[in-house]
Amino acid sequence: MTVSPLHALTSRRSMKFLRAPAPKPDELDQILQAAMSAPDHGKLRPWRFALIRGAAIGRLADRALDAVKRSGDPRMTPEKEKSVRQWMSEVPLFVGLAQKIDHDNPKVPEQEQLLATGASVMNILNAVHMLGYGAFWSTGMGTYVEEVQEALGFDPLDYRFLGFLAIGTPACAMPEAVRPDYREFVTEWTGE
Ligand SMILES: Cc1cc2nc3c(=O)[nH]c(=O)nc-3n(C[C@H](O)[C@H](O)[C@H](O)COP(=O)(O)O)c2cc1C
Numbered sequence: 058m059t060v061s062p063l064h065a066l067t068s069r070r071s072m073k074f075l076r077a078p079a080p081k082p083d084e085l086d087q088i089l090q091a092a093m094s095a096p097d098h099g100k101l102r103p104w105r106f107a108l109i110r111g112a113a114i115g116r117l118a119d120r121a122l123d124a125v126k127r128s129g130d131p132r133m134t135p136e137k138e139k140s141v142r143q144w145m146s147e148v149p150l151f152v153g154l155a156q157k158i159d160h161d162n163p164k165v166p167e168q169e170q171l172l173a174t175g176a177s178v179m180n181i182l183n184a185v186h187m188l189g190y191g192a193f194w195s196t197g198m199g200t201y202v203e204e205v206q207e208a209l210g211f212d213p214l215d216y217r218f219l220g221f222l223a224i225g226t227p228a229c230a231m232p233e234a235v236r237p238d239y240r241e242f243v244t245e246w247t248g249e
Pocket residue numbers: 069070071072193194195196197219220234
């Protein structure tokens with residue numbers, strides 16, 4: 058039986074619990090290069106990625122969780138902080154995701170820049186999966202706290218921060234995800 062090439066796309070599922078090893082350097086090159094093939098109106102290349110690995114992950118946990126606590130977020134209880142720190146300490150690679158905003162582009166509205174950046178992240182998710190690793194897109198860890206964005210080098214005046222990808226080797230095997238039937242989301246427009 059031949060497997061459809063589309064199986065590489067349809068078998069992807071997010072993996073939150075990840076361990077070392079991360080993709081090897083040449084694999085990471087390929088993964089990040091795949092992001093460059095996203096559709097991109099006006100060739101603005103709005104996507105930006107900050108690699109966070111090794112000891113920097115501990116520093117990210119300290120800076121992000123302290124900032125979230127200072128922001129007064131009631132969800133950041135001591136138990137939650139402990140579990141986020143534990144989770145982060147196991148993940149070998151995080152990628153901070155941002156869109157560089159071109160505020161005054163007459164041809165490419167900002168929402169199109171955001172869509173191009175989202176498409177580039179999707180290419181990363183698929184490339185990670187195709188190389189046999191796992192990934193998880195999270196907007197936790199202080200994504201919406203300005204101090205965190207700034208600490209990562211993404212001044213909110215010029216960048217829209219879009220969260221983090223955790224990347225590594227899945228900690229356990231997961232069954233294929235159950236996906237909805239596309240017919241629930243598709244209509245045919247005939248113009249009559
Ligand atoms: C922009 C974005 C942000 C997300 N942030 C979170 C998050 O903070 N926490 C979470 O549990 N899932 C988050 N998710 C969802 C997971 O990354 C994942 O897509 C979801 O668990 C479904 O898994 P699937 O990708 O296999 O369908 C986010 C997804 C997107 C697209």
